[in-house]
Amino acid sequence: MNIREKILTSFPGIECSEKDPLTVTVPPQQLVAFATFLKEDGELLFDFMRSLTGMDWGEEIGLGVIYHLESTVHHHNIVVRTATADRENPALPSVCHLWKTAGLNEREAFDYLGIKFINHPDMRRLFLRTDFNGYPLRKDFDESEELNPIPMTNEETIDTTTVYEMDQQGRLTERTDILFEPDEYVLNVGPQHPATHGVLRFRIALEGEIIKKLYVYCGYIHRSIEKLGETLTYPQIASYLERLDYLSAMQNRHCFCACVEQAAQIELTDRIKYIRTIMDELQRINSHLLFFSTLCMDLGATTAFFYGFRDREKILDILEETTGGRLMFVYNMIGGLQADIHPNFVRRVKELIAYLRPQLKEYHDLFTGNIITANRMQGVGILSREDAISFATTGPTGRASGWACDVRKRHPYTVYDKVEFKEIIHTEGDCFARYMVRMEEILQSMHIIEQLIDNIPEGEFKVKTKPVIRLPEGNFYTAVEASRGEFGVMIESRGDKLPYRIKFRSTGLPLVGAIESLAKGVKIADLIAIGGTLDYIVPDIDR
Numbered sequence: 080m081n082i083r084e085k086i087l088t089s090f091p092g093i094e095c096s097e098k099d100p101l102t103v104t105v106p107p108q109q110l111v112a113f114a115t116f117l118k119e120d121g122e123l124l125f126d127f128m129r130s131l132t133g134m135d136w137g138e139e140i141g142l143g144v145i146y147h148l149e150s151t152v153h154h155h156n157i158v159v160r161t162a163t164a165d166r167e168n169p170a171l172p173s174v175c176h177l178w179k180t181a182g183l184n185e186r187e188a189f190d191y192l193g194i195k196f197i198n199h200p201d202m203r204r205l206f207l208r209t210d211f212n213g214y215p216l217r218k219d220f221d222e223s224e225e226l227n228p229i230p231m232t233n234e235e236t237i238d239t240t241t242v243y244e245m246d247q248q249g250r251l252t253e254r255t256d257i258l259f260e261p262d263e264y265v266l267n268v269g270p271q272h273p274a275t276h277g278v279l280r281f282r283i284a285l286e287g288e289i290i291k292k293l294y295v296y297c298g299y300i301h302r303s304i305e306k307l308g309e310t311l312t313y314p315q316i317a318s319y320l321e322r323l324d325y326l327s328a329m330q331n332r333h334c335f336c337a338c339v340e341q342a343a344q345i346e347l348t349d350r351i352k353y354i355r356t357i358m359d360e361l362q363r364i365n366s367h368l369l370f371f372s373t374l375c376m377d378l379g380a381t382t383a384f385f386y387g388f389r390d391r392e393k394i395l396d397i398l399e400e401t402t403g404g405r406l407m408f409v410y411n412m413i414g415g416l417q418a419d420i421h422p423n424f425v426r427r428v429k430e431l432i433a434y435l436r437p438q439l440k441e442y443h444d445l446f447t448g449n450i451i452t453a454n455r456m457q458g459v460g461i462l463s464r465e466d467a468i469s470f471a472t473t474g475p476t477g478r479a480s481g482w483a484c485d486v487r488k489r490h491p492y493t494v495y496d497k498v499e500f501k502e503i504i505h506t507e508g509d510c511f512a513r514y515m516v517r518m519e520e521i522l523q524s525m526h527i528i529e530q531l532i533d534n535i536p537e538g539e540f541k542v543k544t545k546p547v548i549r550l551p552e553g554n555f556y557t558a559v560e561a562s563r564g565e566f567g568v569m570i571e572s573r574g575d576k577l578p579y580r581i582k583f584r585s586t587g588l589p590l591v592g593a594i595e596s597l598a599k600g601v602k603i604a605d606l607i608a609i610g611g612t613l614d615y616i617v618p619d620i621d622r
Contacts, residue, residue, distance in 0.1 A: 102158040111172045118177045124150045133188030134580040142169045173199040180471035183592040191216035195243045202241045206298030213268040253287030270299045274607045288602045293595040301621040308581035317353035323405045324619035326366040327561035329358050332411040338568040342550040349414045350538035352493040360524040365394045366562035367517045374611040383446040397427045401490035414590045415541035432525045456510035461599040470593040474564025479505045480511035486560035498530045513612035587615035
């Protein structure tokens with residue numbers, strides 16, 4: 080019995096598509112039972128929530144959610160949709176008790192669309208101020224300044240949250256829960272603190288030096304790119320992708336272009352695929368070197384910080400020669416590349432790899448084997464494999480907990496199915512394991528590049544596309560393995576030249592969602608090592 084037949088047998092009357100990926104539309108009153116069935120049935124085991132997207136489908140369907148789910152055991156995928164027609168007081172059941180990553184994602188949907196998630200333990204705005212009026216991702220949102228004048232005060236620290244529940248008569252009720260008791264010692268870390276790696280804020284309750292509670296506050300650097308995307312053509316949207324995780328700039332734009340190309344059925348040449356793969360791996364090495372540098376600085380190793388930045392410059396010099404940029408490259412385009420590689424590209428990349436290998440040994444001699452490094456990171460901030468999957472902490476963080484979550488292996492794209500490389504897996508799940516995964520991935524990235532750099536085929540670097548790109552009606556999702564994990568792009572198209580809805584599957588939001596679990600019960604100083612080894616990038620969170 081296939082998945083579709085099993086679902087229809089267990090839930091007769093539920094609407095199921097017949098195309099891949101399987102898409103199921105579930106009424107809200109059946110959502111919890113259906114989600115539990117998907118998560119716990121032995122033949123299904125959809126334990127990984129790849130993405131949760133809040134939607135406004137208009138007056139006819141209403142407000143709702145799209146869930147992209149995957150089984151880490153059976154490796155099949157499913158898309159689940161649910162909606163409520165009540166726009167005045169929209170409410171849907173929470174699934175954060177099944178998938179922990181839904182915790183922050185449901186708060187995001189509440190923040191932007193006003194959907195109240197029943198039995199969610201912390202239904203506050205996530206990105207916007209508590210006094211913000213309206214829900215910006217609704218199609219009828221009033222954007223006038225009169226509704227939301229620029230605030231001249233910053234007095235909005237509220238130590239309570241709301242929980243929505245359904246009573247026995249089916250009425251929505253709410254109660255207020257206290258976040259911090261009056262006698263608790265509360266400390267703010269950020270938003271202007273170097274250890275938060277950007278304008279991110281933690282409010283922490285301490286008992287001595289031990290963290291009792293931690294709440295994350297986002298939105299200080301909000302980019303509004305998803306909202307802007309509803310008013311831009313597909314080539315225009317591409318220019319914003321690199322401003323999310325700027326250390327995965329090449330990979331982010333690659334993912335968006337690939338999603339549009341998949342939907343529009345644009346076939347690429349092998350030359351484009353080879354060059355994109357090499358560029359993605361150079362970007363990964365670039366990101367991991369910056370990770371090494373900033374983590375060393377966080378833990379007091381200033382010399383190692385300079386070593387990492389010195390060697391990262393060599394990668395940026397190579398990228399600049401071909402793309403013209405050092406942070407925002409604007410290189411991938413829908414249908415190919417902005418320009419062919421520079422005549423010096425192949426030679427300089429081979430020289431880089433020959434130079435970098437012995438330098439990595441020096442990194443390990445200087446920092447990895449240091450007794451202070453071991454004391455600060457080993458056994459600190461342990462994330463179990465089960466929690467890594469539940470929080471959807473993909474990338475090096477997930478692989479450090481024993482979860483083989485690499486998109487390049489799970490869903491190969493470009494030419495990753497033509498190269499041999501090892502997926503780095505550690506099982507300790509602590510800060511040191513997260514550090515070591517990234518350091519070993521640098522070697523694997525170099526190994527991938529070595530297999531491709533002398534074999535780039537001839538051909539066009541840009542295929543011909545229509546002047547105005549219109550995607551067919553439907554929902555499309557594409558993911559790549561970015562520097563910090565799975566970066567995904569979801570596009571809902573109505574057949575127009577503008578997307579009806581665009582969603583970016585952040586690599587950073589699941590990471591900050593897991594911080595409270597990692598930090599509770601550890602010393603405040605350990606929060607620095609935990610945040611540094613999670614390696615989130617804040618603009619990627621504040622999309």
